[in-house]
Amino acid sequence: MSMGRGEAMTRPQSAQQGIIPGSIPLFAGHPAPDLLPAHGIGAVLAGWDERPPLRAFNYGDEQGDPLLLDFLLARLNGIETLGIKRDNLMIVPGSTGGVAMITRLLTQAGDTVLVDAPSYRDALHIFRDQGLRLRAIPIDAEGPKLDALEAELERLAAEPARPRFYYVVPNFQNPSGITISEDRRRAVIERSKAHGFIIVEDDVYSDLRFAGKAPPSFYALAGGENVLRLGSFSKTLAPGLRLGWLVGSARQIADFGASGILRMGGGANPFCAAVVAEYCRSGAWSAHVDWLRGQYQARRDLALAALENAMPDGVSWTHPQGGYFIWLRLPDMVDVDTLERRAQAEQVYFANGRGFFAEPAMGAQHLRLSYSYLSHDKLRQGIGSLGRLIAGLSG
Ligand SMILES: Cc1ncc(COP(=O)(O)O)c(C=O)c1O
Known part of the structure; x- marks a missing residue:
């Protein structure tokens, strides 16, 4: 994945190109290894x-x-x-x-x-x-x-x-x-x-x-x-x-x-x-898609429950009826770049909101979480860490 012109350089090169072993890649918008029909x-x-x-x-x-x-x-x-x-x-x-x-x-x-x-x-x-x-x-x-x-x-x-x-x-x-x-x-x-x-x-x-x-x-x-x-x-x-x-x-x-x-x-x-x-x-694809829906729905449910548990007041998020992603809005006093630096220090990586806007500054209070890639445990752990860090930054 190359950097587009004008995108904020927010993620370290190694995390851009793949997943750092031992980290919690909440940014990863692709299927978990156990969901691939190899x-x-x-x-x-x-x-x-x-x-x-x-x-x-x-x-x-x-x-x-x-x-x-x-x-x-x-x-x-x-x-x-x-x-x-x-x-x-x-x-x-x-x-x-x-x-x-x-x-x-x-x-x-x-x-x-x-x-x-x-x-x-x-x-x-x-x-x-x-x-x-x-x-x-x-x-x-x-x-x-x-x-x-x-x-x-x-x-x-x-x-x-x-x-x-x-x-x-x-x-x-x-x-x-x-x-x-x-x-x-x-x-x-x-x-x-x-x-x-x-x-x-x-x-x-x-x-x-x-x-x-x-x-x-x-x-x-x-x-x-x-x-x-x-x-x-x-x-x-x-x-x-x-x-x-x-x-x-x-x-x-x-x-x-x-x-x-x-x-x-x-x-x-x-x-x-x-x-x-x-x-x-x-017929294998149709059967696989039917099975996948259940897998992703379980991950989505878990992610939403973990957010409910972990997030302090002032954070809001979307409740998708399908797909891979949840979009978070941070409290006004929390800047996504600061949160990103603190999260990375704990090996938690999310997708910085700035990358999704034609004018990156519009994403300063946003981040994207993906539930497609992580195991239930890692999802819970990653969202828990974010909640704690956001609470700390909210003062
Ligand atoms: C909206 C959208 N389009 C396209 C893609 C990538 O699709 P493909 O792998 O078929 O290029 C993604 C994956 O993140 C996506 O979210």
């Missing part, structure tokens, strides 16, 4: 001893592995009535790879994009790498604040400038854990039509819903127009596969497929895609 994936590979699928070893179709595309098509059309066809779908090298491709092909340095405040840190990195101007829309428990969105769009129209796209994480957002309500989704789509921007919907957590019903996707609500929708196998299978998918109009998908890198090398990660296609077609 044996199931290993079994697919063992079966290849006898009959290796040769397509896995060569350059592939620009849109991606055909069997994986067929599997995803049936699955996505089964979850929502989307009417997605083969030419609306492609495989990408992880959702991040999809965001990078969209950014590279749809924007130029100096263009403006809309992001939430806060938003997913690594997407902000990609936008900064491309030299984009970020305009941030504050969110509340329901999603983007519409008056702030309206005001930003008016400011841009006066410049005059038009955002190229609005990047959103619709379900169990990274970092806040919130889900954008159906009303807000409809309102954002309305504004996108009026102001001529695309919505990039980075939906990597929707399969990890613990309770309640998901609002329809932006893609479904917009009838598939001017929405690019990303998904990923990272959160429900394994990040190391570097595999995700992109849904868009036939025209957009054809344009992406015709980009230089895909013309030369074919679609994303043919080897991994062939392994995953076989794993998914056997």
